[in-house]
Ligand SMILES: NC(=O)N[C@@H](CC(=O)O)C(=O)O
């Protein structure tokens with residue numbers, strides 16, 4: 238089957254300018270970029286008009302929470318992947334902190350089966366490092382890999398014991414698998430819900446110190462050096478962690494890292510005095526100095542990729558107040574417009590820079606066959622409207638979560654159509670296909 242995406246704008250990375258091209262798709266794969274100056278012969282083919290829209294490889298999000306099994310009131314694989322499609326994502330990697338935890342081959346298979354039948358986009362499951370994410374006993378890495386897990390992580394909590402982490406890394410290395418770490422030392426955090434900083438001081442709250450993250454980053458870089466494993470740091474949020482990752486990379490340690498839009502855009506002092514728990518996430522919003530450090534680290538390559546850490550919770554859970562509400566905010570449906578508006582439209586980044594951090598770089602870091610629209614690649618594509626300004630309205634989200642601090646923000650760069658493997662899965666006009 239042939240599909241033509243006609244008259245779209247594609248980015249020429251050499252000039253940084255967009256140019257009009259037609260894209261031919263054959264049997265779910267990219268076949269040809271044709272000159273936009275003349276009309277191709279489209280007799281007998283399906284056509285999609287992309288006039289005025291950017292044509293990009295589908296976005297890749299290597300850190301998301303789909304909540305199924307066990308927390309279907311927050312999200313399901315169906316709603317989470319639909320939300321991802323609406324946000325322009327075509328591949329997402331989901332975290333194992335479900336109930337039960339994804340720590341057996343059967344739970345990995347359950348996620349893969351559900352994703353295949355009910356999912357709107359590609360889903361790559363991570364499996365837990367330790368059984369039930371309790372930090373006591375390693376899971377069966379070989380069997381989990383065999384079942385389809387793409388890496389190991391106890392996201393949601395840090396692995397507190399260094400020997401446990403070293404054993405995990407040694408085993409993962411022997412299987413050629415990465416270890417992905419939520420970096421948090423529990424002994425330094427105990428009961429705090431916001432960062433140590435201006436907001437905590439103003440409200441007399443106990444704060445989460447920056448070193449609670451960086452201590453694990455430093456420890457794990459040493460363990461990665463010792464074991465040779467590919468070690469990937471989750472949701473980097475502090476200047477201290479960045480310093481350590483920079484050092485690790487400079488001496489050749491196999492370390493990579495990710496950052497979330499909120500840690501590039503918001504600081505603790507932006508949290509409203511109403512203590513709205515839609516501003517509560519882990520790691521917490523840090524100081525403006527940390528925000529600038531995260532931006533620079535991404536710019537210099539110390540941080541490799543952008544992820545959302547999409548973490549839906551119900552309105553009832555988020556209404557429990559800053560102290561008692563769970564950590565986490567949704568991310569799929571605001572990520573690209575936020576970053577495009579605040580970093581590309583303002584002139585700090587090129588469009589090419591932003592797109593790479595959300596497409597080809599995650600594919601490179603995790604060895605995925607997607608992320609580039611070169612002939613032969615899967616036709617995972619997003620069309621993006623860069624011109625129209627719209628307001629973030631959580632009531633229109635496809636995720637079950639409404640927990641975002643970005644409601645009301647006026648943004649550009651909204652996805653208009655998402656295609657996975659040559660099949661249109663979502664359009665602005667008609668919703669989920
Ligand atoms: N990021 C969050 O604030 N919450 C995540 C857990 C996590 O990513 O650590 C969640 O599962 O809700």
Ligand SMILES: [Zn+2]
Pocket residue numbers: 392393394419420471472519520
């Ligand atoms: Zn985490």
Ligand SMILES: [Zn+2]
Pocket residue numbers: 300301302332392393546548
């Ligand atoms: Zn997470």
